[in-house]
Amino acid sequence: xxxxxxxxxxxxxxxxxxxxxxxxxxxxxxxxxxxxxxxxxxxxxxxxxxxxxxxxxxxxxxxxxxxxxxxxxxxxxxxxxxxxxxxxxxxxxxxxxxxxxxxxxxxxxxxxxxxxxxxxxxxxxxxxxxxxxxxxxxx
Numbered sequence: 001x002x003x004x005x006x007x008x009x010x011x012x013x014x015x016x017x018x019x020x021x022x023x024x025x026x027x028x029x030x031x032x033x034x035x036x037x038x039x040x041x042x043x044x045x046x047x048x049x050x051x052x053x054x055x056x057x058x059x060x061x062x063x064x065x066x067x068x069x070x071x072x073x074x075x076x077x078x079x080x081x082x083x084x085x086x087x088x089x090x091x092x093x094x095x096x097x098x099x100x101x102x103x104x105x106x107x108x109x110x111x112x113x114x115x116x117x118x119x120x121x122x123x124x125x126x127x128x129x130x131x132x133x134x135x136x137x138x139x
Contacts, residue, residue, distance in 0.1 A: 003028075003032065003034060003035050003038070004025055004028055004029065004032075004035045004038065004039075006038070006042065008021070008025060009025070009035075009038060009039055009042045010042055010046065012025045012026075012039075013039075013042055013043060013046055014046075
C-alpha cells in the first residue's frame with residue numbers, strides 16, 4: 001500500500017491540493033490507520049493559530065440579528081387570540097350550546113356502554129380463549 005507523503009499531507013491540511021488529489025488523500029486517510037495517525041500528527045505539528053479580532057463575537061451577533069426575522073406584535077397577536085377565544089366561549093355559553101350538549105348526553109347514557117378499556121380487555125380475553133381452544137392462532 002502506498003502511503004501519503006508528508007509534503008502531500010501538509011498540502012492537504014493547508015487545502016493546497018487539486019480536487020482530484022484531495023479526494024484521493026481523503027479516501028486513503030479514511031481507510032489507512034497509519035496515514036490517519038500521520039494526518040493527526042501533521043495537524044499538531046502545523047500548529048496554525050488563527051487570531052480572532054476582539055470584536056468577533058459582536059460582529060457575529062450583529063450578523064445573526066440582521067438575518068433573524070422580526071416578530072413584531074407577537075404579544076399583541078397572543079392577546080388578540082385570547083380575546084377571540086374568550087368571546088367565543090361567552091357567546092357559546094350565552095346561546096345555550098353547552099347546556100344543550102350536556103343535556104343531550106346524560107350520565108345514564110355513558111354508564112350503559114362499556115368503556116374503551118373494558119372493550120379492549122374483553123377482546124383480548126376473547127383472543128386468549130380462542131387461542132387456548134386452538135381457534136385463531138396456530139403454531
